[in-house]
Amino acid sequence: CELALEIEKNMFDFMALRRQSDDTLQRLVQELPADLLALALKNTDAGFRKVVLGAMPKRMAQALEAQIQDQGSVSLRKVEQAREEVMQLVRELVEQGEIEFQLFEEATVS
16 A cells, blocks of 8 residues: 555645644644754745744744754755654644644635
8 A cells, every 4th residue: 555655645745834724833833843843944935934934923933934044054855854754743633633734725715
């Protein structure tokens, strides 16, 4: 069932964090070590970072942004590994019913 695991891994893509509710993001940032999140956010676009950092208290977001900048150059492999660790936590929280995670862009109406 290696294919099923690969599909699940791809469904829980790090960039899917952009579509999550503030509640979900707030819960995630509470659970994640700051250094892991800073590493995972390395080399993401400003819009993506703004969504994630916007779910944090302002001072915490500023500290994390500074930590991202202070890292300097980091190997892409380390960044990808950090993102995989973040998404592993997401999967665990979803399985435990702790968070709702929107896998795909959903059409909305108002």
